[in-house]
Amino acid sequence: MSSNAYLDVNLNDTDWYDLGSSWQTNTSFGWDSNGIRGYVFANEDNSLLVISIKGADVGLWSGGPTAEKDKSNTNILFSCCCARISRAWTPVCDCYKDNEYICESSCLQKKISESELYYDNALSIYKEVHRTYPEGTIWMTGHSVGGALASLVGQTFGISTVTFEIPGDRLASQRLHLPHNYQELPIWHFGHTADPIFTGDCVGFTSSCWYVGYAMESKCHTGKMCVWDTVKNNGWSADINSHRIKDVIEKILMNPEDFPLPDCVVEEGCSDYPYPLTDETHALRPRISKFSQNKFTATKLSGG
Secondary structure, X not given: OOOHHHOOHHHOOOOOOOOOOOOEEEEEEOOOOOOOOEEEEEOOOOOEEEEEEOOOOOOOOOOOOOHHHHHHHHHHHHOOOOXXXXXXXXXXXXXXXXXXXXXXXXXXXXXXXOOOOHHHHHHHHHHHHHHHOOOOEEEXXXXXHHHHHHHHHHHHHOOOEEEEOOOOOHHHHXXXXXXXXXXXXXXXXXXXXXXXXXXXXXXXXOOHHHHOOOOOOOOOOOOEEEEEOHHHHHOOOOOHHHHOHHHHHHHHXXXXXXXXXXXXXXXXXXXXXXXXXXXXXXXXXXXXXXXXXXXXXXXXXXXX
């Protein structure tokens, strides 16, 4: 479902995954515009529905109909301060104050939740599905930025969410003042250690993200992390191409003997900032390569 969210079903794309007879495409959203897109999948009687949100258009390294808005939304959600990386970058909002290391948090909160941005759009999509099927059980899913948006909606309404290879969503969650007990919410993030976006290592001027204008500075995740250590256990090398959802499906999920499902644990000991934050402003410095070397530690939940 997360992979299919990238595809226009009307084009009969050969990359579309058959979900089987138990699932149908209930409706789609956004395909007539250049913003948030995806599908609502449902079982036969619409008692179970899954909202799947598309990630950044055709990955981070090429363009597409939604590329411009994808990039601006990504830089608002996952950068320290509106992608104000250096004087060479054009910020996506004006929350930057005084010098390179001060950012106004109330400004960021307002910007993230503005009506033309993807988070607000995603909330409206969920509300409409819930209004149409008030007795139905609704889940959220998505890959990359789409998965992060799904997670934020899941936190907002306390609904079950499964994501794949999302950038750190805790930073945006804190700025939106979403529930701080996210460790107890039914939210699961699947990914692997060869994906630098998932691990928070696609930062710095030598990274692919930097090269194409994506300020992917967030690292920490909410919910529970379900991580395949493909670098240590399978000999994979960190590579931006490993971020593709098709790699997760065909190289990992379709090979359960080599890649058994990992334990899902709460991420501990992770920090998005090397410096403390204040209430009204964020005194911060963009993370660079030396900070990206920090590895998270995890604590198992009781009962797995």
